[in-house]
Amino acid sequence: xxxxxxxxxxxxxxxxxxxxxxxxxxxxxxxxxxxxxxxxxxxxxxxxxxxxxxxxxxxxxxxxxxxxxxxxxxxxxxxxxxxxxxxxxxxxxxxxxxxxxxxxxxxxxxxxxxxxxxxxxxxxxxxxxxxxxxxxxxxxxxxxxxxxxxxxxxxxxxxxxxxxxxxxxxxxxxxxxxxxxxxxxxxxxxxxxxxxxxxxxxxxxxxxxxxxxxxxxxxxxxxxxxxxxxx
Numbered sequence: 091x092x093x094x095x096x097x098x099x100x101x102x103x104x105x106x107x108x109x110x111x112x113x114x115x116x117x118x119x120x121x122x123x124x125x126x127x128x129x130x131x132x133x134x135x136x137x138x139x140x141x142x143x144x145x146x147x148x149x150x151x152x153x154x155x156x157x158x159x160x161x162x163x164x165x166x167x168x169x170x171x172x173x174x175x176x177x178x179x180x181x182x183x184x185x186x187x188x189x190x191x192x193x194x195x196x197x198x199x200x201x202x203x204x205x206x207x208x209x210x211x212x213x214x215x216x217x218x219x220x221x222x223x224x225x226x227x228x229x230x231x232x233x234x235x236x237x238x239x240x241x242x243x244x245x246x247x248x249x250x251x252x253x254x255x256x257x258x259x260x261x262x263x264x265x266x267x268x269x270x271x272x273x274x275x276x277x278x279x280x281x282x283x284x285x286x287x288x289x290x291x292x293x294x295x296x297x298x299x300x301x302x303x304x305x306x307x308x309x310x311x312x313x314x315x316x317x318x319x320x321x
Contacts, residue, residue: 111281114289115141118296119263128265129218130247133211137245140266141288145296147260149303151216151252154260157302158219158250160189162198162208169298170291177202183302192219205231211247219250227276244270258307262299264292 116124119142128139147154160166160182166189167181194213198221200206208221224235227242239245246268253261270276 111285115143115285117141117143117289117293119144123263126263128247128249128263128267129212129214129251130220130222130249130265130267133220133222133247134245134267134269137247137267137269140246140268141285141292142263142265143289143292143296144261144263145300146255147262147300147303148258149260149300149307150258151254151260153307154252154262154299154303155216156185156190157299157306159192160186163201164199165189168291168295169302170295175291181298185306207232208248209235211235217252221248222246223248227270239271242271244268244276246270260303262296264296 123144124142128142157166157169161168163176165182166186167176167179169181170176172178172180192210192213194210196210197207198210200208200223206223206225208223210219211222212218212220222235223244223246224233224239225231225244226233226240227244228240233240233243235245247266249265249267251263251265253263255261268280270280
């Protein structure tokens with residue numbers, strides 16, 4: 091009985107690693123996008139490249155960008171499953187003018203208590219946004235990326251690259267780099283929990299960003315005065 095259970099468990103793990111995981115970590119991305127450099131390349135020492143996911147949004151980068159800039163806990167939210175990552179608060183359904191100024195070095199809280207945050211590591215308006223999270227895994231709080239790493243840590247990026255497409259659309263590619271210790275434990279945690287969780291949440295964010303940005307685009311067209319009206 092135990093042998094059969096062990097064989098079944100091994101087969102399930104093998105199927106996940108061979109079939110399910112490759113689809114999760116590259117959802118929506120083309121072969122070219124998987125090989126293309128990310129805007130955060132070289133930022134995290136000793137890092138390996140993580141998931142690369144992508145989607146096409148029916149709005150230009152100039153319309154998508156304001157939604158990205160205002161992300162964050164206590165800001166506009168994350169446009170994903172709000173009960174899971176935003177303490178139940180609904181993510182914003184409109185552009186918030188007071189949250190449109192974002193600079194390299196700014197901190198964006200992940201949680202209500204402010205113990206963990208993303209730091210804006212790289213930013214080029216309407217082109218890319220790179221957020222970096224350095225977390226002391228024992229203390230459960232962020233640490234300064236410029237300082238020394240704790241014994242147990244996670245150092246990772248969350249990178250958004252926007253590419254204009256014909257017809258006023260945007261190709262949004264989201265990727266990551268990560269380094270963590272202890273290697274074995276954090277790798278198991280990634281495979282068992284963090285990679286599936288990220289894919290689950292990221293796909294939801296894609297849908298919500300696409301809905302909001304495409305609605306913003308329609309609103310601009312609907313409210314723009316016609317040439318005749320201006321006359």
